[in-house]
Amino acid sequence: xxxxxxxxxxxxxSLSSDPGTLSEVVGQLWYNSTAxxxxxxxxxxxxxxxxxxxxxxxxQGNNRGVGATTAALAVGGNAPSYYGYTETYDGTSWTAKNPxxxxxxxxxxxxxxxxxxxxxxxxxxSPYETGITEEFDGTSWAESGALTDPRGTGIGCGTQTAAxxxxxxxxxxxxxxxxxxxxxxxxxxxxxxxxxxxxTGRNYSCQFSAxxxxxxxxxxxxxxxxxxxxxxxxDGTSWTxxxxxNTDRNYGGGFGNSTSAMAWAGENSGGAVTNTEQxDGTSWTxxxxxxxxxxxxxxxGLTGNLGISFAGYPxxxxxxxxxxxxxxxxxxxxxx
Numbered sequence: 001x002x003x004x005x006x007x008x009x010x011x012x013x014s015l016s017s018d019p020g021t022l023s024e025v026v027g028q029l030w031y032n033s034t035a036x037x038x039x040x041x042x043x044x045x046x047x048x049x050x051x052x053x054x055x056x057x058x059x060q061g062n063n064r065g066v067g068a069t070t071a072a073l074a075v076g077g078n079a080p081s082y083y084g085y086t087e088t089y090d091g092t093s094w095t096a097k098n099p100x101x102x103x104x105x106x107x108x109x110x111x112x113x114x115x116x117x118x119x120x121x122x123x124x125x126s127p128y129e130t131g132i133t134e135e136f137d138g139t140s141w142a143e144s145g146a147l148t149d150p151r152g153t154g155i156g157c158g159t160q161t162a163a164x165x166x167x168x169x170x171x172x173x174x175x176x177x178x179x180x181x182x183x184x185x186x187x188x189x190x191x192x193x194x195x196x197x198x199x200t201g202r203n204y205s206c207q208f209s210a211x212x213x214x215x216x217x218x219x220x221x222x223x224x225x226x227x228x229x230x231x232x233x234x235d236g237t238s239w240t241x242x243x244x245x246n247t248d249r250n251y252g253g254g255f256g257n258s259t260s261a262m263a264w265a266g267e268n269s270g271g272a273v274t275n276t277e278q279x280d281g282t283s284w285t286x287x288x289x290x291x292x293x294x295x296x297x298x299x300x301g302l303t304g305n306l307g308i309s310f311a312g313y314p315x316x317x318x319x320x321x322x323x324x325x326x327x328x329x330x331x332x333x334x335x336x
Contacts, residue, residue, distance in 0.1 A: 061296030108156025
């Protein structure tokens with residue numbers, strides 16, 4: 001007769017308590033001698049759950065975020081008006097902070113809750129083109145070096161002293177013609193330097209701010225569906241096209257990094273969507289959808305397994321949703 005060790009390759013351990021880090025023993029069985037029960041570590045299905053309501057109760061869209069589920073920073077936004085709002089999140093509630101010096105929306109964001117970065121974005125006087133950069137110290141914003149190629153609605157990632165700003169658009173709707181950009185610039189804490197461009201110009205893409213100047217990801221964007229599924233990966237030198245999203249979109253939310261990320265909601269030719277997809281470094285997989293169709297929502301999270309989505313429109317919402325990609329629990333083994 002086959003033994004457990006022969007099948008699994010290890011013996012059942014007897015432990016006085018459950019392992020401290022269940023994620024390291026997913027699928028493994030042990031005997032809890034204190035409880036007198038056999039247990040196994042199980043990874044559940046990912047799901048969205050309600051979180052705290054933002055202080056800007058009228059709601060907004062095209063805002064961006066950085067940080068983690070329990071230490072997040074939200075900045076900027078518009079719809080119906082232009083905002084310079086800044087808020088921080090502790091995993092339960094939001095707190096208003098000093099606003100941006102220059103009110104704008106769809107900034108490229110990077111950094112942390114105490115060392116943030118807001119790059120470019122649209123202003124009321126120049127809704128499609130600005131190069132302004134501001135740094136956040138946990139309390140207030142101070143202006144820093146500007147982009148070499150002023151534009152708006154691109155994406156950011158990295159830290160306050162080592163960040164990327166990629167894509168976006170420039171010009172106006174009337175003249176000169178509004179155009180998407182392939183520009184890609186690196187920030188060293190003081191100034192920007194031009195780097196190799198994206199393969200496909202785009203704006204309003206999903207932002208994965210936990211990436212770095214040597215490993216970044218960009219997905220989807222406008223115009224959709226032309227680039228609405230396209231995804232590119234950055235290796236510190238150049239961008240390479242990788243596997244596409246399953247659902248095309250622009251104005252989508254995102255959090256995570258180049259090997260573990262989440263993209264949700266946005267809009268396409270069919271209107272606002274709820275579709276949510278998870279990136280494992282190779283391909284996108286459809287997972288549980290956000291509860292409400294929306295676009296222009298912000299996000300924060302270090303990986304695609306744990307993060308938050310906040311705000312968005314239409315209609316303007318201040319709701320926060322928490323994503324737990326694979327809740328892991330110790331389940332008691334029973335015999336029935």
